[in-house]
Amino acid sequence: MPLGIPTATFQDTMSRPSVAFPSLLNSQTTDEFTEQSVQALQxxxxxxxxxxxxxxxxTASDLLPAVEAVNFDKPLGALDAALVELNExxxxxxxxxxxxxxxxxxxCPVVIPAVAAEALVxxxxxxxxxxxxxxxATLIERKLIEFSAELxxxxxxxxxxxxxxxxxxxxxxxxxxxxxxAAARLAGSFPERLSKLRIxxxxxxHFSIRNAAMLLGLGAEAAVSIKTDFLHRMDTNALRQQLEVDAAAGLVPMAISATAGTTDFGAIDPLTDLRNLADAAGTWLHVDAAYGCGLLISQAHRxxxxxxxxxxSVTLDFHKSFFxxxxxxxxxxxxxxxxxxxxxxxxxxxxxxxxxxxxxxxDKSLQTTRRFDALKLWVTLRTIGAQALGTMFDQVISLAEMAESEIAVRDDLFLVAPVQLSTLVFGYSVSELGYSQQEANDFINLIRKRLHSSGEAMIAATTVxxxxxxxxxxxNPNTTLNDISRILDAICRVGQEILNERTTGANL
Incomplete structure (x- = not known):
């Protein structure tokens, strides 16, 4: 008998039916599993x-009271009730x-086979x-890594x-x-070696490179920002000069981290030139292709x-451009x-x-327990194939290029840099109104806020x-040029409404 368990309790436990807890998924609760899964999906x-x-x-203040009112000590007792509550x-x-x-x-919107695979995962x-x-599952993931390496x-x-x-x-x-x-090649204590390293x-x-420097004990200042050219790509001449300056100061290049698809401009750093500089400096070359990895399966832009x-090393984000x-x-x-x-x-x-x-x-993961997320990509590739995904990414690139001309025909708007992937960064012309920089920035933020509040469109903002x-x-490859035109028209209309309000002294 197990130590410390009263005889009656132990015997009761041993005599319980195998489906003592019907909420647990097992071979005997498949009917409940099917019923509730279908219910949730429907x-x-x-x-x-x-x-x-x-x-x-x-807003958060709109939603908070209903969430705060939930009492976990009083469960609803049925999935349908919980689903209804989730509506609000x-x-x-x-x-x-x-x-x-x-x-x-x-x-990105997600492909249906991947969503279906989530149920399996x-x-x-x-x-x-x-x-x-x-x-x-291990063999499937390894096969997909091999596939990615080949791409x-x-x-x-x-x-x-x-x-x-x-x-x-x-x-x-x-x-x-x-x-x-890099540290393995240096002498001295580990802290001394780390203090010399630069990225x-x-x-x-992406900010994660600077955060990585901090998390790895190098200090955020160890991530050295190199200026960009007119297309927002890393300037190789500026990098070469910085490498020379740092070498003279006794600093050691740990890595050059290139970006293939920056968050704002979709810029792709000059990868071949950066490889040459990395070789000359004896350092690691990483490519953050989290956004631009869709180009690996592109039919037109590889x-x-x-x-x-x-x-x-290369970073790939399938939950961006592989949908x-x-x-x-x-x-x-x-x-x-x-x-x-x-x-x-x-x-x-x-x-x-x-x-x-x-x-x-x-052995090679920062995580211990880890989901079988590779299955989503596997089912997608085995259902619709990489070529279909590549065509979707090509479509959003084409859409962005067409949207570029839509901005050009609107006098209120101006593009900041040419389209490189599927992002467009642009401003609203207020230079003739005598606004300070802060007033102009507040104006941009207000346009975005009003569009969000109305639910008409969601757009982003950035600062350059x-x-x-x-x-x-x-x-979204299903977005059309008409959809983009409507968003741009809404931006111009809301911008003009704000300007009219300011002219008439309306309270904003």
């Missing part, structure tokens, strides 16, 4: 069919990326850390990689490997990523041996003496050299 499908705008315009708490005011008037952030609840928790142009047999939660984690892990490789990225690089095959649900990202390295610096062993999980015979993924600007991020 509920969300019914709601999606009624969506007519990307946002309700609700979530679905009614959710942000709908699939709506053609959503043009704000790097969020969640239902089986596979953990990807060790083979004895994942079996075929990049790596030798797929020499390369390796791991799926991650997103580009931020992929970039962090790339910088961790680069740090370890070079463009001033438009050449824009020329040189990516020269990188030491996958969040999260679906990967880090791929050209040489599998580079994972050696982060391998770790635990006797209760992945013993060192069994490493040679194992296919455990935890102190100037607040509007931004359209296009990742």
């Amino acid at each position: 509920h969300v499908a019914s709601h999606l069919a009624q969506v007519t705008s990307p946002t309700s315009g609700a 708490l979530y679905l009614r005011d959710a942000i709908y990326f699939h709506d053609p008037s959503y043009a704000a952030h790097l969020n 969640t239902s089986i609840n596979t953990s990807m850390d060790t083979f004895d928790q994942s079996a075929g 990049i142009g790596f030798d797929s047999k020499a390369a390796d990689g791991i799926f991650t939660s997103g580009g931020t984690q992929s970039n962090l892990q790339a910088m961790l490997i680069a740090r370890n490789c 070079y990225c463009s001033e438009d690089a 050449s824009r990523l020329a040189g990516i095959e020269l990188a030491d 996958q649900p969040i999260g679906s990202s990967a880090l791929v390295v050209r040489d599998a041996d580079n994972f050696q610096s982060i391998i770790h062993y635990s006797d209760y999980l992945n013993p060192r003496d069994q490493a040679a015979q194992s296919t455990n993924q935890v 050299n102190g100037q607040r600007l509007l931004k359209l991020t296009l990742l």
Whole structure:
């Protein structure tokens, strides 16, 4: 008898039916599972069919009281009641990326096969850390890493990689490997070695590179921002000069982090030139292609990523330009041996003496328990294929290029830089009104706020050299030029309304 358990209690436990807890998914609760899954899918499908705008315009203060009123000590007792409650708490005011008037952030509508695969991922609840928790799932992920390496142009047999939660984690892990490789070549204590290391990225690089420097013990100042050219690509001459200055000061280049698709301008840094500079400096070249990775399967624009095959590591975000649900990202390295610096062993999980015979993924991951997110991409590729995804990404690029001309014919608007992927950054002309920079920036913010509040459209904003600007991020291949024209017309109309109010002294 188990120690400390009274006889009656132990016997009661042993005599209970195997379906003592019907809320748990197992072989005997499949009817309940099917019923409730269908119920939830029908509920969300019914709601999606009624969506007519990307946002309700609700604010946090609008939504907070209903959420705060929920009492977890009083469950509703049935799934249908919980789903009805979610209408008010979530679905009614959710942000709908699939709506053609959503043009704000790097969020994409998702392909249906991937959504269907999510049900498999969640239902089986596979953990990807060790083979004895994942079996075929591990082999599927490894096959997709091989596929991704081939798309990049790596030798797929020499390369390796791991799926991650997103580009931020992929970039962090790339910088961790680069740090370890660079530090291993230096003498002195570990803190002394870290203090010398520098990461070079463009001033438009994703913030996760600078955060990685901080998280890796280098300090945020170790991420050196390099100025960009007129297309917002890293200026190689400026980088060369900075490398020379830092070398003279005794600093050591840990990595050059290039971007293939910056968040604002979709800029792609000169990858081949950066490889040459990395070789001359004896340093790691990382390419953050979280946004631009869709070009890998593009039928028309693959050449824009020329040189990516020269990188030491590449970040891919399938939940951006491969139209996958969040999260679906990967880090791929050209040489599998580079994972050696982060391998770790635990006797209760992945013993060192069994490493040679194992296919455990935890050895090269920053996560332990990890979802089988690779399955979404696998089902998508096996259902509709990479070519279909590439055509979708080509479509949003074409849409952005057409939208460029739509901005040009509107006197109120001006484009800041040529379109390079599927984003457009533009301003509203107020230079003749004598506005200060702050007043002009406030004006831009107010346009965006009013469009959001009305639910008419969702657009983004960014700041370049102190100037607040509007931004359209296009990742929906079902969005049409007419949809974009309506958004631009709404921007011009709202802008004119604000100007008229200010002229007449209306209270804003």
